Amino acid sequence: EVQLVESGGGLVQPGRSLRLSCAASGFTFQNYYIHWVRQAPGKGLEWVSAISWNSASIGYADSVKGRFTITRDDAKNSVYLQMNSLRVEDTAFYYCAKELRGHSDSSPDSWGQGTLVTVSS
């Protein structure tokens, strides 16, 4: 069974940093793109970042470019999102998700349950 478990969320002051983790199991992790998607309370879904199976292709939403960094550790079946210079508007549930097909671009089919990041003074 595919499982994705996010951790690392919490309350942080504006301007500070936080590192989210996504631990994966139940599939061949090193073959898949992994995405981070966020959702502010009561709002819609916003794509944040993605990393390809070989880390050769990495993308960020304009809203986080230059502040967030995505990495993966295939030995630990994990993806990380380093979030620096956090803003109040970064407050959201952060989900990690794997793509439907390995070694190709496809839509995410499995999602974690999310971790809440609250940026407030």
Place this chain on the structure above:
Amino acid sequence: EIVLTQSPATLSLSPGEGATLSCRASQSVGSSLAWYQQRPGQAPRLLIYDATDRATGIPARFSGSGSGTDFTLTINSLEPDDFAVYYCQQRRHWITFGQGTRLEIK
């Protein structure tokens, strides 16, 4: 950035009725379009991928159509569990989501 516009924002229907949800892309995404259902307090659930293919375990009541810039999600014979928020998403260039359509009980 590819912008996805969903309509209507809210759809009020009764169980047993059919629903038609639309998604328009600001430029062609080919068939790289997916639909998700999200219930309160839950993660999104993939319904349709590649514009027309049902994901594993999704009932045949759900169907997707379209290509290029105009896409439709059709839900036949609505059941109580179908009342939720639906998002379209493109994977032509990274990912963007539509703003969502809320399907509510009339």
